[in-house]
Amino acid sequence: MPAPLMNDRDLEFLLYELFDAEALTERTQFADHNRETFDATLNTAKTVAEKVLLPFRMKADNQEPTFDGEKVHMIPDIKTGVEAIIQSGLASPTASYETGGMQLPAIVANAASSYLVAAGGVATGYTALTTANANLVEAHGSAEQIEKWVLPMREGRFAGTMAMTEPGAGSGLADLTTSATKDEDGSYRVSGNKIYISGGDHELTENIVHLVLARVKGAPKGVKGISLFIVPKFLVNDDGSLGARNEVALAGLFHKMGGRAQTSTALNFGEQDGAIGYLVGEENKGLSYMFHMMNEARIMVGSSAATIGVAGYQYSLDYAKDRPQGRLLSEKDPHSSPVNIIEHPDIRRMLLTQKAYSEGALALCMYGSRLVDDEKTAATEEERQAAHTLLDFLTPIIKSWPSEYGPKANYYAIQVLGGAGYINEHPVEMFYRDNRLNPIHEGTTGIQSLDLLGRKVTMNGFAGYTACLNEMQKTIDEAKQSQALAGYAEQLADTIATLKHTTETVLTATQSQNIDAVFSNSVKYLDLFGHVVIAWLWLKQAIVADAALAAQPHEADEHFYRGKLQAMQYFFRIELPETKHWADIVANVDTTSYDMQVGWF
Structure with missing residues (x-):
């Protein structure tokens, strides 16, 4: 059996336990849907991924398109894959019925897309960009332009x-x-x-x-x-x-x-x-229109990075469970049988790191998709605007954190496989290469950091910044009600206090110091804020897992929820403390890199 593309149970958890996608069916836009149609969409995506895309994944990586001076040539499997995505309705699933879509919530579409990306992201790239293009023209174009360009794109005739x-x-x-x-x-x-x-x-x-x-x-x-x-x-x-x-x-x-x-x-x-x-x-309004597509593309890039991170984790986990090699230090008998490498402490460390990174990143992207749904379909204008404000603020983090830590998860996937991870008979080295573009795609990490610190924090009187902190405080208050989670809630509260102090300090520094020097550490500020957001989402997951364990679930679910709690613990104990160092660099306006002169390189 090949390694699973995605963790089906985790997608179920994110959709139905953490972000309550079923509640969206009470809204007019999604009234025709229910959990059965959502699950059917995921099953369709999984089938297309496994039956159509996965068989040519390595072939597509090895045989690049060529240009003969007149036309582009590529392996025919890619056209087969693109057509399968279109015919299944997965190319533009959130579009309205009138324009040829399935009128699905964005969070369900994102979950379904994860299977396609994990199996053959190259094929989904053509359809995903087409959908984003059509969404922009539909939002800002004329009725004639929608008729002439959007409908053929929705049908799959135009890209x-x-x-x-x-x-x-x-x-x-x-x-x-x-x-x-x-x-x-x-x-x-x-x-x-x-x-x-x-x-x-x-x-x-x-x-x-x-x-x-x-x-x-x-x-x-x-x-x-x-x-x-x-x-x-x-x-x-x-x-x-x-x-x-x-x-x-x-x-x-x-x-x-x-x-x-x-x-x-x-x-x-x-x-x-x-x-x-x-x-x-x-x-003269083109850039504002294009940002409609760019922001959508940034969420898409973050989701792709998270998904590829998860795919690498799933593959290396499957490999580690079945690969016997070596013995534990505690085993002194040289005649004893080798153990599967998942028994080795350092392999467990690397697998848990991957889980914390990739599943944390996926939760962030799914949360972003849920905000897209709220922005468009929440019951009141106030709720829609609140979702828009929070999503707009979080977009630089949704794009950049998965793009940075998805490849880091892939790095550990390669390391888990050892020498086998370095050869293309296994896909983990391809995952790393595919994912390495995402920190650059749709605005580099540095650009996202300038967007966050230079624009989004102060925008509209700190509206998005304040909304984000308020959401995190709600989770902290809820987690404090659990004896098992109260300590982690306090740790997150302390880290947020550091974040707030750092923010106030660095913004004050922009009034009196060289703005270029102050912003030379903007990526560290993005790292700081991103880690706080991921810790918050892990705490949200832990609240659900803690409550589920109290209900004494069956064994498989008990293991699933305990895995969530352990990954949360890892992130809080191993990752979150790093924010203190980043905060010091930003708040103290460290100019080490800025002071480096051109001639000194």
């Missing part, structure tokens, strides 16, 4: 991308040079170059819809002068049929460390007369 990065402007979007000129018919001519565009060209669909950031001639400099355009690979006639090839040319493919089966492209727009593009919304 979608996000085209932001340029050779001279990556995270610094204020410096982008792609330009747009308005034509008499109301369309625009777009010219420029974009790089690292995931899924930028392929033959998997009839058409590809690029969402392109560009500056209209005469627009203000900086981010305030950026507009957003729909620029298709093929133009589309009024009757929906494909028209002429647009001036979107594939300049070449990039060859990545991981995620190799999803094309990473350099695209040239408008090499002659300009590629025909269609303005989304209003001129």
